[in-house]
Amino acid sequence: MSSASAVPGIRRRTRHLGVEAAGCAVAALCVVTAAPAVADGGRGGAKPTIVLVHGAFADGSSWNGVIERLERKGYTVMAPANPLRGLYSDSAYIASVLKTVKGPVVLAGHSYGGAVISTAAAGNPQVKSLVYVSALMPDVGESGMSLSARFPSALGTATTSVPYRAGGVSGTDLYLKRDKVHPVFAACLSAGEANLLAVTQRPAATTAFSEKAKAAAWKDIPSWALVGRQDMTINPEQERFEAKRAHSHTVEIDTCHVSLVARPDAVADLILQAATATATTAATATNTAATDPAHPTLATTGTPGRGAQAITLGGIAGASVAAGYTVVLLGRRLRHRTH
Numbered sequence: 001m002s003s004a005s006a007v008p009g010i011r012r013r014t015r016h017l018g019v020e021a022a023g024c025a026v027a028a029l030c031v032v033t034a035a036p037a038v039a040d041g042g043r044g045g046a047k048p049t050i051v052l053v054h055g056a057f058a059d060g061s062s063w064n065g066v067i068e069r070l071e072r073k074g075y076t077v078m079a080p081a082n083p084l085r086g087l088y089s090d091s092a093y094i095a096s097v098l099k100t101v102k103g104p105v106v107l108a109g110h111s112y113g114g115a116v117i118s119t120a121a122a123g124n125p126q127v128k129s130l131v132y133v134s135a136l137m138p139d140v141g142e143s144g145m146s147l148s149a150r151f152p153s154a155l156g157t158a159t160t161s162v163p164y165r166a167g168g169v170s171g172t173d174l175y176l177k178r179d180k181v182h183p184v185f186a187a188c189l190s191a192g193e194a195n196l197l198a199v200t201q202r203p204a205a206t207t208a209f210s211e212k213a214k215a216a217a218w219k220d221i222p223s224w225a226l227v228g229r230q231d232m233t234i235n236p237e238q239e240r241f242e243a244k245r246a247h248s249h250t251v252e253i254d255t256c257h258v259s260l261v262a263r264p265d266a267v268a269d270l271i272l273q274a275a276t277a278t279a280t281t282a283a284t285a286t287n288t289a290a291t292d293p294a295h296p297t298l299a300t301t302g303t304p305g306r307g308a309q310a311i312t313l314g315g316i317a318g319a320s321v322a323a324g325y326t327v328v329l330l331g332r333r334l335r336h337r338t339h
Contacts (some may be wrong), residue, residue, distance in 0.1 A: 003234065005151060013112065024100045027171075028034050029286035035115060036040070039118065039246070042060055045117075045200045045334065046082070046103055046104075047074060047075055047076070047275065048103065048104040048105055048106045048128060048275050048278045049071070049075070049076045049077070049078065049101050049102075049103060049104070049105050050070055050075050050078070050105075050106045050108065050271060050275060051077075051078045051094075051097070051098065051105055051106070051107050051111035051236055051270070052066065052067070052077065052079040052108050052109075053079075053082050053090075053094055053107070053108065053109040053110070053112025053116055053322070054079070054081075054110055054112075054113050054116050055082070055109070055110045055112040055113040055114075055135070055178050055202035055210060056084055056111060056112040056113075056174070056202075056203075056209075057175070057176050057197070057201040057202060057203070057336075058110070058111075058175070058197070058201070058202065058203065058258075059081065059200075059202055060080065062110070062258065062261055063079045063110075063260055063262055064263025064264075064270060064334055065164070065260070065261065065265075065268075066260055066264045066267050066268045066271070067079060068097075068264075068266055069264060070250075070270035070271065070272070070337075073261075073272060074080070075275065078097070078101070078334050080093075080094065080097045081111075082094065082113055084112075084114060084202055084204040084205065084208055084312075085205050085207070085208070086205055086207035086208055086211055087115055087116065087143070087207065087208055087209075087211035087212075087213065088119075088121065088207075088214075089146075090116050090208065091116045091117075091118075091119035092119065094116055094120040095119075095120040095121075095124065097269075098111050098120060098121070098124055098126070098127065099124075101286060102128065104127075104128045104278055105124075105127045106128065106129045106271060106278055106337070107120070107121050107129070107130055107131070108126050108129075108130070108131035108133060108138055108271055108274075108321050109130075109133065109135050110132075110133040110134060110135055110168075110208070110247055110259075110260050111133075111134060111135055111233065111234065111257065112136055112144060113135060113202060114132045114133070114135025114136045114137050115136040115137070115208075115213065116139060116160035116216050117130060117217070118130070118136075118138060118213060118215065118218055118305075119213060119214065119215045119216075119217070120217075121221060122144065122215035122216075122220075123215075123243050123331075124215045127217070127221055128221070128222075128278040129221065129222055129224065129274035129275070129277060129278050130218055130222070130223040130224070130274075131223070131224045131225075131226075131274050132223060132224070132225040132226070132233060132248065132270050133225075133259060133267055133270070134219075134226060134227070134228045134231055134233075134239060134255075134257050134258075134261055135196060135225070135234070135239070135242075135246075135283040136234065136242075137218060137223075137225070137242035137243070137246055138212075138213040138216065139213065139216050139217075139245070140149065140212075140214060140216050141212050141213065142209055142210060142211055142212060142213055142214065143209060143212045143213065144208070144209035144210075145209045145210050145312035146212075147157050147238055147242075148209075148234075148235075148238075149243070150238070151231045151234075151235035151237050151238035151338065152235065153232060153233060153234055154183075154184045154232045155184060155232070155233045155234070156179075157180075158176055158177055158180035158185070158233075159174045159176055159177065159180075160174070160175050160176075160177050160183040161173070161174060162174075162175060162203065164203075164205075167331075169206065170225075171206065172203070172205065172206045173203035173204065173205055173206075174203055174204050174206060175203045176215070177203060178198045178202055180193050181197055182194035182195070182198075183232070184232045184233060184257075185197065185233055185256070185257055185258065186256055186257065186258045186262075187193065187230065187232060187256040188230065188235070188256035188258070188259075188261055188262040188263075189256070189258065189261065190319070193261075197258070206248075211250050218246040219246070219330065222249075222274075222277065223243075223246050223248040223249070224248055224249045224250070224251075224266060224270050224273060224274045225242070225243035225248035225249070225250045225251075226250075226251055226252075226253065226256040226259060226266070226270050227239040227240055227250060227251070227252040227253075227332070228244065228252075228253065228254075228256060228257060228259045229252055229253065229254050229255070230254060230255060230256050231255075231257045231259075232256065232257060232258060233256075233257035234257065236315070239303075249273065249274075251266070253266050272280070276290075278291065285296050285338070316328065321335045
């Protein structure tokens with residue numbers, strides 16, 4: 001084959017290899033940009049799970065109106081059954097439930113449920129916010145009984161004691177007196193609604209109120225609190241005292257003790273405030289971690305920040321340089337073959 005006829009063939013091979021090199025460059029760009037985009041989407045799309053803990057004389061259905069509103073906003077919600085057998089065992093049970101939740105948690109408690117979440121959340125880094133709804137917020141060494149002694153309420157004359165025995169264990173249950181449920185516990189509901197609460201109430205063992213708290217998670221975890229100005233079960237002054245002591249973000253509304261039933265809109269709004277703050281904090285932590293390795297990141301929260309953009313742009317630049325180098329190298333080899 002003459003050198004003249006060989007040249008077009010070489011040129012064709014050169015063009016062919018150039019196209020392959022360009023294809024490799026495009027593929028490299030696609031690989032580099034795709035991975036960070038998927039990672040950022042996973043973090044940015046996550047929302048905290050909201051766990052709701054009911055109080056004494058109630059069950060998880062007391063949160064129904066709140067749950068509907070939170071789920072409409074796209075949140076995953078859990079309302080586990082609070083055993084109501086004693087502060088220590090109840091908080092241990094709720095703590096075990098929390099360990100099954102992946103990602104960040106917003107933990108809310110109503111009434112006695114507030115004491116439970118204060119202990120259950122202790123030492124759990126996934127719990128990012130605490131929300132107290134007309135709730136007990138005992139400090140270490142305090143109990144529901146000791147707080148009510150400082151801030152008396154009508155609940156002191158609204159309960160009746162009934163002995164119980166189960167599984168070889170005996171104790172005393174507290175029930176609300178049927179004629180006291182409406183005026184003391186649920187004055188902001190209709191008489192018919194209050195009667196249903198009285199009929200379906202779940203008693204709480206006296207140990208729920210007598211056992212002294214061994215932890216107070218609100219000292220370390222940001223908290224939100226709702227004070228019911230018409231609460232006859234827990235003295236509103238007690239709720240204000242607790243919220244101020246915990247430096248809680250506090251709102252006050254005109255409602256009785258069962259604010260989660262009477263005003264699910266206000267309760268849901270407060271929980272959403274805590275959830276939104278949790279997401280904002282997570283995003284800040286993620287961006288901070290990108291520039292400061294000493295700060296831990298949140299695995300399932302946050303939004304794409306400058307760090308993610310820098311990684312993507314850096315990858316594009318690197319792929320472009322690599323592709324350009326490949327083209328130059330192939331060109332040199334082909335020119336060497338023609339001489």
